[in-house]
Amino acid sequence: MTAVRRTVLVGASTLLLVVSLVTPASGSELNDVLAEASYATYTASRLVVSVWGGQTQVSREFVERANGMEMVRRDAGWSMAGNGRAVSMGEEPKGVAFVTHQRGVDSTRYTVIERGKALHMSRPCQIVEVMEGGIVRASFIVDDRSGAILVAEIYDGSGDLFRRTTLSDFRAYRTYEAPTGGSGIPLEVVMPEAANSLPDSLAGYQLVGTFSAPGGSEQGFYADGLFSFSLFVLDGRTVVSGFEEPGLLITGTGVYDLVPTAQAVRLRWQDGSNHFVLVGNLPPDHLTDVLGELPTPEVRGMWARWWQRLFG
Amino acid sequence: MAGVTPVSERLVMLFSCYLDGALSPEELDEVVRALENDEDAIAEFRRMQESRTSVRLLPLLDVPVYLLPGGHLSEQLSAYLDGELATQELPIVTFHLGTCTDCRHEFAELDRSRTAVRALPGLESPEFLDVHREVKKAHRRGLHTAIIVASGAAAVALAFTIGPLSSGPEPTSISINDLQSRHTAIASVPPGGIAVQVTNSP
Structure with missing residues (x-):
């Protein structure tokens, strides 16, 4: 009986310790x-x-x-x-x-x-x-x-x-002068706008803000508390530079142009009428889930590929 | 009498003119005679000569105009708006702007003008001003001819497709880095926080 009680006491103490540590x-x-x-x-x-x-x-x-x-x-x-x-x-x-x-x-x-x-x-x-x-x-x-x-x-x-x-x-540092470089550089001021074509949520990410972007395009900023991404919906004729030699991301929904950096993933695709660009720090499985809820890339035929090669 | 030297005021004036190379022949004779016979005159001449040499060897002082009493900041304001002001000048200019109404008005006017200029549409320079354009055209002409000949029938076929499209507006070009910069900016707003840094002025 004493041995059983000791075992129970030791077990309970261990459990308490684990609970207090974690x-x-x-x-x-x-x-x-x-x-x-x-x-x-x-x-x-x-x-x-x-x-x-x-x-x-x-x-x-x-x-x-x-x-x-x-x-x-x-x-x-x-x-x-x-x-x-x-x-x-x-x-x-x-x-x-x-x-x-x-x-x-x-x-x-x-x-x-x-x-x-x-x-x-x-x-x-x-x-x-x-x-x-x-x-x-x-x-x-x-x-x-x-x-x-x-x-x-x-x-x-x-x-x-x-x-x-x-x-x-x-x-x-307790006190450190805030970085002030670039005070003379002209800033483009961006105001929030009502969402036009963007869903309120995507695979657990919430639409936090919608803004206008260059060329009459729309930027939706999505976050889930830990990661975030921006989805840019651009006119089909908009040219996005920086994707001249992209890698490819192949998911169940299609093939996407991929230009990653250490901090962020950058994707581009086209669904026929619009260009989409996604920039964010989300992990690969989240990215796949998000892409699954967005318009998918069109399958480009020979003529489209030729056109792309000639005119970008 | 205090301050009186054995050398006459006229002779001192002649020495000065001599050092400036502005003596007449008669005056030059007078100076030479004095320097041959009068030790006080020689000492005075040497003192004056040393003074002139010392003054010539002094570094040129370029005192910023805004440090002078009543000075204003006209030149610095432009550099301030361009972000090109030297680090050590920044606090001086900032302080001056805080105290000088004239400069504040000029600064605001300058800022407004620049904003208006930036808002203007981009202008293509006229062809006759671009002397390099003709040279470039000449270089390209040969290459273009070869390409045109090589593409042949394919170019004709494409023209039917390109024609209607090329008459439309120029496509917008955006850099992926700019888009990432926009994402970085909006992602830097803390949850529940407000992004309000919209002015260029510190």
């Missing part, structure tokens, strides 16, 4: 983690590695982050984004600013689990896992003091690592 939290806590990370103030080198269609994309950049603004220096150029504004210094410096209020996004499809404390780069950190149903969708190492996500691992639907983002040479 604390599930609601989807709203995912917003807290991401919001705190977006307002962390730091400088760091950032390495992003992702795998698309068997090909590895790598990006290394220096990041300054303060007051929600992030300045990224890569090679000789730089870009800046934050609070609805993005400025890039390419051959022709340009910027865009969105005047909008972002609606709250329902992130209930994710659950946050705190896996415990750890030391990373000699900094006390929290290990956090983001669960989507029964699978681990993301794993974060979050700096205790600044709230910055020092390591982010994103997994695809089969549990394979799909993207890894690592901050090194990390320095957190």
Whole structure:
């Protein structure tokens, strides 16, 4: 009897310990983690590695982050984004600013689990896992003091690592002058518009905002609390440069032109009357689900392929 | 008497003119005679010569006009709007704009003008102004002829299709990087937050 009681006591204690170490939290806590990370103030080198269609994309950049603004220096150029504004210094410096209020996004499809404390780069950190149903969708190492996500691992639907983002040479600051580059660059100001042809939700992603885009096209911004993408619906005659030598993404719904970067996937296809361009950071299985709910690529015949080759 | 030197004021004036190379022959004789016989005159001449040399060796001072009392910012305003102002000038200009009504008005007017100019449609330069165009045309002419001959009947067939389409408006061209930039901007708005950074001015 004593042995049975001891076994029960030990079992109960172990269960309590496990429950206390692994604390599930609601989807709203995912917003807290991401919001705190977006307002962390730091400088760091950032390495992003992702795998698309068997090909590895790598990006290394220096990041300054303060007051929600992030300045990224890569090679000789730089870009800046934050609070609805993005400025890039390419051959022709340009910027865009969105005047909008972002609606709250329902992130209930994710659950946050705190896996415990750890030391990373000699900094006390929290290990956090983001669960989507029964699978681990993301794993974060979050700096205790600044709230910055020092390591982010994103997994695809089969549990394979799909993207890894690592901050090194990390320095957190209590006060840091926000990056102010590009103050003289003319900005295109974009106002929200009523949705014209875009669905309210796509495979668990909610339509957060609709905006006009160049050439009379429409931009829908979709998010699910962790990932986001923009869907551009362009007139069929619009030419999108940057897809001159695309890779191909083949799904059950068709063949898409694919030009990925380490941070984002970029797709283009045409359904006969419209061009579609999708840009976002969503994982491959989410992307397949989203594409399944959108107009599918037309099957181009010989004449169309010839025309495409001649005139782009 | 204090300040009185043994050298006469006239001689000092003649020395100055001598150093400037502006003496008449008679005045030059007078200066030479003084420098041969009068030690005080020689000392005065050397002092004046050293002073002139020192002044010539001074670096040129280029004082920004807006640092002078009553100065304004006309030249800096344009650079400020272009984002080309030197880092060390930025706080000076910002402070001046905060205190000088004239410059604020000029700044606002300049900004309005630029906005209006940017809003103008792009203009194609007239052919007669583009001296390179004819040269390029000449280079291309040979290539075009070869292509036209080679394509032959295919070009004729295509013309039926291209004709009606080419008379329409030019297709819009968009870079995928621009579209990604738009996504990055809107994705950077925090949930429940407002994106309000719409002005170019800091």
